[in-house]
Amino acid sequence: MDITTVCIHGNRKNLDYTGAISVPIYQSATFAHPAVGESTGYDYSRLQNPTREHLENIITDLEQGKGTVAFSTGMAAISALMELFSIGDHLIISDDLYGGTHRLFSLISKKNGIEFDVVNTSKDTDLTKYIRKTTKAIFIETPSNPTMQVTDIKAVAEITKKHNLLLIVDNTFLSPYLQNPILLGADIVVHSGTKFLSGHNDTLAGFLVASTEDILEKLRVISKTTGASLSPFDSWLLIRGIKTLSIRMEKQQENAKIIADWLCRQPKVKKVYYIGLPEHPGYEISKNQSRGFGSMISFEVENEETAKQLLEKVNLILYAESLGGVETLITYPMLQTHSDVPKEERESKGINECFLRLSVGIESADDLIKDLEQALS
Structure with missing residues (x-):
């Protein structure tokens, strides 16, 4: 089946x-x-x-x-x-x-x-x-x-x-x-x-x-x-x-690829972590062991000020913990999901004041990009 x-x-x-x-x-x-x-x-x-x-x-x-x-x-x-x-x-x-x-x-x-x-x-x-x-x-x-x-x-x-x-x-x-x-x-x-x-x-x-x-x-x-x-x-x-897992995952993954590509072109974004990008070091392994790349994106912006500006200015995207839902959520790992990880250990992995995590939902990709664009401007 x-x-x-x-x-x-x-x-x-x-x-x-x-x-x-x-x-x-x-x-x-x-x-x-x-x-x-x-x-x-x-x-x-x-x-x-x-x-x-x-x-x-x-x-x-x-x-x-x-x-x-x-x-x-x-x-x-x-x-x-x-x-x-x-x-x-x-x-x-x-x-x-x-x-x-x-x-x-x-x-x-x-x-x-x-x-x-x-x-x-x-x-x-x-x-x-x-x-x-x-x-x-x-x-x-x-x-x-x-x-x-x-x-x-x-x-x-x-x-x-x-x-x-x-x-x-x-x-x-x-x-x-x-x-x-x-x-x-x-x-x-x-x-x-x-x-x-x-x-x-x-x-x-x-x-x-x-x-x-x-x-x-x-x-x-x-x-x-x-x-x-x-x-x-x-x-x-x-x-x-x-019951809707398959159609949600397909739409979220489709949106994530569009947004990851867009983030890669933004001057205020220094690095994008998305396993569906061919330049990701795990891209080939992912192709071999998975049927897709999912909808989780992390990215690093130019400085702490830009990170906080983005978190506070998004409107459609919600600044919240968790992931995987139909709503797109943006998370600040250093203060939320990974706040209990010792600073030195956390920063050695790149989880710093400029690091953000995006769980892409099923909204219009165009609307999500417009929201990110205005928040970064």
């Missing part, structure tokens, strides 16, 4: 006998048992809920995994993921990660005894030199947030398979519509469902997609024990959002 059809019809399991087209919202905390020792398959909504299960099955089909666990936020999903590891375990991680992930690893995971090597996985292809006896996984985000680094998933998977490590890939920026890390060798795929999967900036969600039953069962035990399950109503919002 084509992925565009999966987005709309997804899991065909019948949850309703009235003929309703929309999946029911089972807004129930608990479920009655038909008899002692018997179950309908649903006992308590922290463990499983029919609406959430329907959503999880859709995500599993989209990512072509073995199963999915849905969480209340993307960070709840990554927090649960880290419960797979114990004191003394070691992970190799990309050096450019979402600021919340960086904060979790730095403040919580390290406190809990987990050790990290931070590596530019888009450039350093010899990851074997970082592997220790205690190494358990490699965690990459590709394209990365916010500098759009692209890591070769297949190449990293060859290393993890050889050394019996888990490969974890945050696939938020491209969504399963444009990239499927499990098909490239990943063991676990991470999503902030808040972003492209939801697509409307109206709910929070997170997902972990497992490639095997063994990993899936471990994640389900962690989920029901730690308790950050996605609610039935939020599950329904995600089901609704995913």
Whole structure:
């Protein structure tokens, strides 16, 4: 079945006998048992809920995994993921990660005894030199947030398979519509469902997609024990959002290419980070492992004054955190998404006072360019 059809019809399991087209919202905390020792398959909504299960099955089909666990936020999903590891375990991680992930690893995971090597996985292809006896996984985000680094998933998977490590890939920026890390060798795929999967900036969600039953069962035990399950109503919002994932991603990507090309011609813009530009160092890898380039653009302007002017003068474009929705958003990573990353570390990656991130929506590209033009003038 084509992925565009999966987005709309997804899991065909019948949850309703009235003929309703929309999946029911089972807004129930608990479920009655038909008899002692018997179950309908649903006992308590922290463990499983029919609406959430329907959503999880859709995500599993989209990512072509073995199963999915849905969480209340993307960070709840990554927090649960880290419960797979114990004191003394070691992970190799990309050096450019979402600021919340960086904060979790730095403040919580390290406190809990987990050790990290931070590596530019888009450039350093010899990851074997970082592997220790205690190494358990490699965690990459590709394209990365916010500098759009692209890591070769297949190449990293060859290393993890050889050394019996888990490969974890945050696939938020491209969504399963444009990239499927499990098909490239990943063991676990991470999503902030808040972003492209939801697509409307109206709910929070997170997902972990497992490639095997063994990993899936471990994640389900962690989920029901730690308790950050996605609610039935939020599950329904995600089901609704995913129905338009394909047409949203196509339009957003189309707009992003037009805007990236325009930004490249602006005298006040020093550098454009968009993986769909042929000059991007990850362009060829992206062509090989993805079905498109997505709609995330970062760019550096001439000075801090210009950056602040742009943020304060945009009208159609909204100055806000988050990404992936139908509305175009502009973000100032140094003050927002990456404010907790130490300044020296942040600036070494180019995330400075002149660096901006644009999540391109589905508006008219001409209108978006006019807004950027007047804000830069």
